[in-house]
Amino acid sequence: MTERDGVAKLTRVADIATAEDAGLMPPPRRAGSGTYPAITARGGRTLHDVTTSARHAIEQPTGIARLTPRSAAAERAARELRQVMGRFATGVTVVTTVHRDTIHGMTANAFLSVSLRPPLVLVSLGRCRMSEMLPRTGRYGISVLASDQEHFAAHFAGQRVSPVDPSFAWHGELPLLDGALAHVGCKVIDVHPAGDHVLWIGEVEHLWHRDGEPLLFYTGRFGTLADVSDRAGGR
Ligand SMILES: Cc1cc2nc3c(=O)[nH]c(=O)nc-3n(C[C@H](O)[C@H](O)[C@H](O)COP(=O)(O)O)c2cc1C
Numbered sequence: 001m002t003e004r005d006g007v008a009k010l011t012r013v014a015d016i017a018t019a020e021d022a023g024l025m026p027p028p029r030r031a032g033s034g035t036y037p038a039i040t041a042r043g044g045r046t047l048h049d050v051t052t053s054a055r056h057a058i059e060q061p062t063g064i065a066r067l068t069p070r071s072a073a074a075e076r077a078a079r080e081l082r083q084v085m086g087r088f089a090t091g092v093t094v095v096t097t098v099h100r101d102t103i104h105g106m107t108a109n110a111f112l113s114v115s116l117r118p119p120l121v122l123v124s125l126g127r128c129r130m131s132e133m134l135p136r137t138g139r140y141g142i143s144v145l146a147s148d149q150e151h152f153a154a155h156f157a158g159q160r161v162s163p164v165d166p167s168f169a170w171h172g173e174l175p176l177l178d179g180a181l182a183h184v185g186c187k188v189i190d191v192h193p194a195g196d197h198v199l200w201i202g203e204v205e206h207l208w209h210r211d212g213e214p215l216l217f218y219t220g221r222f223g224t225l226a227d228v229s230d231r232a233g234g235r
Contacts, residue, residue: 086218090217091214092222093123094108094142095123095125096174097133106156107156110123110125110197121142126197139173139174144214146180148179148215149215169183183208186202188201
């Protein structure tokens, strides 16, 4: 059990211990091999193919590269990028997926609309358990959090256990967080490795929304519209 298992409805998957976790480069995986189902994606590739290439991207750098200390300049640049991007106020979502009766959720703000016709969205994921699960499930849900759901944002980011159990609305086999402002249900149709993240493109299969106040994320902190405008004013 991990911290986020504190709720009965949210069973977490067991840690997937791999050579990768031990800092070793895994053996190259042949297309079509491995344990993931071959779900057909756009362009004739299977979901297995696209997620395998994404996985290899995530697994870079190799074990050897990991032994090399990151340069101070690269670390400074990463810190600065984080600070600059922190000025880009965003909403907050919880990405959900389910595999063998196990619901997994994670907080993400790198979510955006990609195309209206066809309807496509994406979420950008770094190394996380969600990235391990999506190749198996092939679908993810996005719940856009309301201002009174900060506890869930912290919970699904692994920061602190929510005092309130999350409950889920189901669309087909996809769980979406109750109390959210909007729901998007998607089928993964493509993945694009990008540096230390992978962009998971989803074709929209389900949409729902209601009126309400959003939860925001700005300068590394959660807030409401009122909080953020105070912070922007330097108070
Ligand atoms: C406000 C906020 C936004 C986040 N956005 C992202 C994101 O867009 N992509 C990502 O990979 N991690 C993001 N994270 C970090 C993940 O929520 C965190 O690493 C989580 O523990 C991953 O869950 P998992 O490894 O159990 O799947 C965010 C965290 C917070 C607090």
